[in-house]
Amino acid sequence: MPDGIIIDAAVDITDVVCPVTFVKAKVALDELDDGQVLSIRMNDGEPVQNVPRSVKDEGHRILRLSDNGDGTYSLIVRKHGD
């Protein structure tokens, strides 16, 4: 992982569609402690256009969006501000 970010947990939301994509990501974030980092794997298209903003609106900190090269992206999020 670039910048030495340590991923604490990962969730795959490529198997669900909106609005469950965000719900699944939110549930995964709820299980972490403040400051821990979650990697959210999502599909290209609608999820990658909407999930990052929803995650930001919830007050979490987006660190990076990585192209996995297989039609999916991983959004790296630190739970709540810092």
Place this chain on the structure above:
Amino acid sequence: MAADYAALKKGGFMRQVQRDNFSVRLAVVGGNLTAEQLATIAGISAKYGDGHVHLTSRQGVEIPFIKLADIDAVKSELERGGVSVGVCGPRVRTVTACQGVDVCPSGCVSTYALAKEISRRYFGRELPYKFKFGVTGCRNNCLKAEENDLGIKGGMSVEWIKDDCILCGVCVKVCREDAISMEDGGIKLDAPKCNQCGRCVKSCPTGAWKGEPGYLLSFGGMFGNIIAQGREVTPIIHDSDALFRAADAAIEFFAANAGAGERFRSAIERAGWDAFKTHVEAALDA
């Protein structure tokens, strides 16, 4: 009792197929009513109507089955409960709005405040024919701006702030116009492709996209017997004073160029879009 149907209609009393029954159109701005107003409406419907109300296609409320003999009583009871009667006929109609930035995460502008001000300035104004305003908060266009005589859509002029950017790549993906790319460790905005939707601003985790909210205006839309999409004739407008100068200019143009019973679209097309555009631009430059 002799009924003046034109006066009744102007006052929002719509004649029904059932003789001496009227559907009372209420004044609603931007689709919002208070709980108190709703209670008043419910009470009137139960007491004078048949116990139901109709939600119109443009965010209005009508109370059907009001009897001719009860019209004055209904009017005064509505007024006491903070509800006024709407309008129909050749004048400025209900100003519609989505919830906008004050409620909706996608919103770029404060639609309700704007709808109230438009309504305060223009609602009920006599014109050659009906004239509809609609205000939508963003490009998602839930309120369907372009089906109105004057549609207003919220947007944002955007600017990338290099020093605040962490190059996370979210904006590149959220842009639906492919106007943003990442090149040589920086972000590049292809300005002509940008449709001012503001998604980059909304999604940026570090505030590295600065957005200046504004209004995109469309003129001459209608969605009745004839369907036509309103057209933009000016770039995004950033201040509300300019917006109202443009609205004044549109209404002046309509009053001066339309025949009785002629829609705004038809008046624009007869005079020519270029002439109309020049008229609006002159008002914006004033």
